Amino acid sequence: xxxxxxxxxxxxxGIGEYQIGKTPMSxxxxxxxxxxxLHSRAGGMGGMAHVMLPDSQGRGDRPGKFxxxxxxxxxxxxxxxxxxxxxxxxxxxxxxxxxxxxxGNLNIGERNADAVIAxxxxxxxDLVGIExxxxxxxxxxxxxxxxxRMVIRSADGxxxxx
Amino acid sequence: MLLNSQQCDALxxxxxxxxxxxxxxxxxxxxxxxxxDVPDIKVIDISQVHQYVSDELAxxxxxxxxxxxxxxxxxxxxxxxxxxIRLTNAMLGMTEEERELTEMDESALLxxxxxxxxxxxxxxxxxxxxxxxxxxPSLTIDMPHAAVQSILASEGFMDINEVxxxxxxxxxxxxxxxxxxxxxxxEPMLDEIVSMLENLLITAxxxxxxx
Numbered sequence: 170x171x172x173x174x175x176x177x178x179x180x181x182x183g184i185g186e187y188q189i190g191k192t193p194m195s196x197x198x199x200x201x202x203x204x205x206x207l208h209s210r211a212g213g214m215g216g217m218a219h220v221m222l223p224d225s226q227g228r229g230d231r232p233g234k235f236x237x238x239x240x241x242x243x244x245x246x247x248x249x250x251x252x253x254x255x256x257x258x259x260x261x262x263x264x265x266x267x268x269x270x271x272x273g274n275l276n277i278g279e280r281n282a283d284a285v286i287a288x289x290x291x292x293x294x295d296l297v298g299i300e301x302x303x304x305x306x307x308x309x310x311x312x313x314x315x316x317x318r319m320v321i322r323s324a325d326g327x328x329x330x331x
Numbered sequence: 332m333l334l335n336s337q338q339c340d341a342l343x344x345x346x347x348x349x350x351x352x353x354x355x356x357x358x359x360x361x362x363x364x365x366x367x368d369v370p371d372i373k374v375i376d377i378s379q380v381h382q383y384v385s386d387e388l389a390x391x392x393x394x395x396x397x398x399x400x401x402x403x404x405x406x407x408x409x410x411x412x413x414x415x416i417r418l419t420n421a422m423l424g425m426t427e428e429e430r431e432l433t434e435m436d437e438s439a440l441l442x443x444x445x446x447x448x449x450x451x452x453x454x455x456x457x458x459x460x461x462x463x464x465x466x467x468p469s470l471t472i473d474m475p476h477a478a479v480q481s482i483l484a485s486e487g488f489m490d491i492n493e494v495x496x497x498x499x500x501x502x503x504x505x506x507x508x509x510x511x512x513x514x515x516x517x518e519p520m521l522d523e524i525v526s527m528l529e530n531l532l533i534t535a536x537x538x539x540x541x542x
Contacts, residue, residue, distance in 0.1 A: 183378030198476025306477025
């Protein structure tokens, strides 16, 4: 597909949200956030989270928001839906650093990416696609029914698939 | 809830004064009328930011707010991509719209940002009787949602679930230019500004001594 026809079923996953299912899922304008996809090789389904921060520090009210709890909730809900952990693979995109030189340390993107990767390693889930870092925003769309394709559009217009 | 409706009204009035000053400077630079809307203030859940801020390419000029105010915050000048060239053309006296952005455009955008945001913060701080200064600007041509999201995830904002989205649109109908000013204070700064505004209102409503 060179021309992306937006699938009308596409669900937007906002900051800190997550969802599992078979319909396409999209997160627009990821800056330092990470779009985390856990795809099950069997059944054409999976889940996506829009991770904002690296560490929940024990908080559980918004599991999709933090790297550690996002990996856990996606694994748990996919397992409950019949997916085996051994069948799962992960893809991640985002974690950019858009503004430099501010005292507020806007460079949380790298820490987000590291934390997501560590949490995936902890669960022994294969990380098969990774498109993180840089300085540009990204919009991502995940297609569970199309073998877990994750299409990434960068701010400069480039489209990449992982 | 971060703000009640009365506090929203007070903040809107404050923003109105700030944005009017920013509009005046833009009007002077472009030598044209600038139309301005009443600031839009919404308290929204972070998961809904995408409904108000898109991923369509824009010039984004970001300033950190410094000065006599606690907490931290940012001002973001957002110029949609199709307005960028028209804006710099109007400023630099050029007419060609089908051209690439150059260093000249970038300097012009930083300068416009500097002048508008300084006027915005000056007027706002003047009303509150404090000093607020913009940091040097940072310019990027990127997705607005990605920029706002990066700010909300930065350390100054801690771990928030709701955000006050403060936006004013400034337009030049003559040049077909639109730009938006976003004010993004973190919670300590917002609290301090709101309590200053409340004090101002109380002082203003006290009976005058006319002996």
